[in-house]
Amino acid sequence: MFDIDIDLRRGTFARRVRIDDEARVIALTGRSGAGKTSVLHAIAGLVEPRSGRIVIGERVLFDAVRRIDLPPHRRRVGYVFQDARLFPHLDVAGNLRYGRHPARERPRFGFDAVVELLGIASLLERRTANLSGGEAQRVAIGRALLSQPEILLLDEPLSMLDAERRDELLPWLRRVRDEVRLPMVYVSHQAEDARQLSASIHALD
Numbered sequence: 001m002f003d004i005d006i007d008l009r010r011g012t013f014a015r016r017v018r019i020d021d022e023a024r025v026i027a028l029t030g031r032s033g034a035g036k037t038s039v040l041h042a043i044a045g046l047v048e049p050r051s052g053r054i055v056i057g058e059r060v061l062f063d064a065v066r067r068i069d070l071p072p073h074r075r076r077v078g079y080v081f082q083d084a085r086l087f088p089h090l091d092v093a094g095n096l097r098y099g100r101h102p103a104r105e106r107p108r109f110g111f112d113a114v115v116e117l118l119g120i121a122s123l124l125e126r127r128t129a130n131l132s133g134g135e136a137q138r139v140a141i142g143r144a145l146l147s148q149p150e151i152l153l154l155d156e157p158l159s160m161l162d163a164e165r166r167d168e169l170l171p172w173l174r175r176v177r178d179e180v181r182l183p184m185v186y187v188s189h190q191a192e193d194a195r196q197l198s199a200s201i202h203a204l205d
């Protein structure tokens with residue numbers, strides 16, 4: 001499912017990352033600064049590797065030799081950040097609709113199905129400022145899914161939450177993992193979190 005072999009350079013940071021994995025869901029771990037977010041950015045098309053290739057499923061996102069470098073919007077990546085980054089001026093429903101892919105007649109991820117999947121029906125009219133961290137992350141995942149991605153990238157979605165909220169959010173993440181049959185890359189600096197979501201763990205240290 002994942003065939004990634006890239007040479008990453010950012011400022012003085014340089015690292016070759018190789019991931020060859022048949023699993024649909026993989027986790028990246030490593031200390032702060034190991035390059036986890038940089039790998040997600042490379043997959044999303046936000047940083048260009050110096051060389052190499054990024055192939056996920058059948059899709060070639062980047063291949064330096066073949067001069068393939070899909071622009072970010074054609075990579076069809078759903079990205080969930082550490083902090084949910086919801087829009088404060090919109091309610092939950094507005095945030096979900098914001099990410100919607102325009103004019104698809106039969107979207108793979110429908111609004112009602114996503115709301116049900118993430119258990120956020122009762123939150124739709126709420127402003128985002130007073131959501132708990134875990135609720136905000138569920139909304140952020142919903143927004144990402146409604147953009148009709150082909151790949152889901154999760155950048156430490158648990159790291160800003162206290163232990164109780166983490167325990168609350170984890171089952172939702174597992175549900176998304178099992179029901180949304182997309183390739184997923186889950187980043188965590190805690191190996192324990194990573195093990196909860198994937199058997200395929202790649203340590204970047």
Ligand SMILES: Nc1ncnc2c1ncn2[C@@H]1O[C@H](COP(=O)(O)OP(=O)(O)OP(=O)(O)O)[C@@H](O)[C@H]1O
Nearest residue numbers: 010011012013031032033034035036037038039189
């Ligand atoms: N735009 C940039 N310009 C220069 N250096 C950068 C840039 N972005 C990241 N770096 C450097 O690249 C290295 C890897 O950063 P990255 O954010 O990928 O690590 P990380 O493993 O995700 O860390 P964290 O767990 O703290 O988020 C760090 O040394 C960082 O300072």
